[in-house]
Amino acid sequence: MTISQWQLQGVPATVYYVPDFVSEQEEEFMIRKILGSPRSSWKQLSNRRLQIWGQCGDLTPSNLLLPKKMPPFLTECPDIINRLRNTGVFEESPHGQPNHILLNEYEPGQGIMPHEDGSAYYPVVATISLASHAVFHYYRYQSGHGTTDHSGAISASRGRSIDPNPVLSVLLEPRSLIVTTSSLYTSHLHGIEELEEDSFTISSQDFTQGQAAVVGSPLLPRIANVDLLQSASVRRVVEEGGTLRRGTRYSLTCRDVEKVANVRMFAM
Ligand SMILES: O=C(O)CCC(=O)C(=O)O
Numbered sequence: 001m002t003i004s005q006w007q008l009q010g011v012p013a014t015v016y017y018v019p020d021f022v023s024e025q026e027e028e029f030m031i032r033k034i035l036g037s038p039r040s041s042w043k044q045l046s047n048r049r050l051q052i053w054g055q056c057g058d059l060t061p062s063n064l065l066l067p068k069k070m071p072p073f074l075t076e077c078p079d080i081i082n083r084l085r086n087t088g089v090f091e092e093s094p095h096g097q098p099n100h101i102l103l104n105e106y107e108p109g110q111g112i113m114p115h116e117d118g119s120a121y122y123p124v125v126a127t128i129s130l131a132s133h134a135v136f137h138y139y140r141y142q143s144g145h146g147t148t149d150h151s152g153a154i155s156a157s158r159g160r161s162i163d164p165n166p167v168l169s170v171l172l173e174p175r176s177l178i179v180t181t182s183s184l185y186t187s188h189l190h191g192i193e194e195l196e197e198d199s200f201t202i203s204s205q206d207f208t209q210g211q212a213a214v215v216g217s218p219l220l221p222r223i224a225n226v227d228l229l230q231s232a233s234v235r236r237v238v239e240e241g242g243t244l245r246r247g248t249r250y251s252l253t254c255r256d257v258e259k260v261a262n263v264r265m266f267a268m
């Protein structure tokens with residue numbers, strides 16, 4: 001696979017959107033495995049639940065990774081890690097491949113507030129979406145300097161105001177991969193709004209270019225990957241206006257943690 005063919009054009013940083021990164025059978029298999037995992041492996045947050053999986057584990061307060069063995073469905077069938085390594089996006093990362101995977105589950109109406117992923121990771125994150133779509137926004141800080149607080153996998157912004165108009169918005173189809181790199185990783189935030197459905201219209205500013213936009217934001221940002229969308233019906237809604245109802249979505253966010261604690265691996 002040549003990753004460069006999936007690079008988003010006309011955007012301020014290097015982002016790749018790869019549709020159908022996993023097949024329908026693989027998706028179904030992975031969802032079955034996710035749903036079959038013990039209740040105790042889920043960590044309940046206020047707005048979603050998550051698992052920390054694979055040859056990876058919780059980060060210690062000093063950003064060390066306590067390793068856990070990755071489950072076979074991420075390393076053998078399908079071999080997601082190898083597939084991600086073969087894209088080349090982790091070529092320069094400390095381990096040449098992701099060693100940390102977060103699984104997030106979002107019910108309709110749930111999302112994730114704008115945040116940075118933080119400095120514990122090599123600045124490339126590869127996110128696979130399963131079961132439902134999401135509209136993923138990248139934001140910038142408004143101005144001035146503040147601190148960024150790191151708590152576990154996610155850094156919340158503190159003391160810095162965020163420009164509510166996204167600098168970039170993408171629609172993540174089920175089975176797709178999005179790779180965030182460079183300044184979008186290091187100096188921007190990303191998030192998913194807490195909505196039960198995503199609405200699209202043709203904004204007056206974009207109408208002449210035939211571009212679609214998300215309703216509800218003052219500047220009606222356009223969907224940057226509309227030309228790469230695989231589902232004809234989804235593409236039509238994005239291009240011509242309409243609504244996409246969300247289902248339960250699973251995301252696998254795959255990263256390379258720079259510092260790994262030197263402890264014995266233990267199985268989950
Ligand atoms: O679910 C997603 O696509 C994003 C998740 C995310 O940003 C994170 O886990 O840090």
Ligand SMILES: [Fe+2]
Nearest residue numbers: 115116117190
């Ligand atoms: Fe994130």
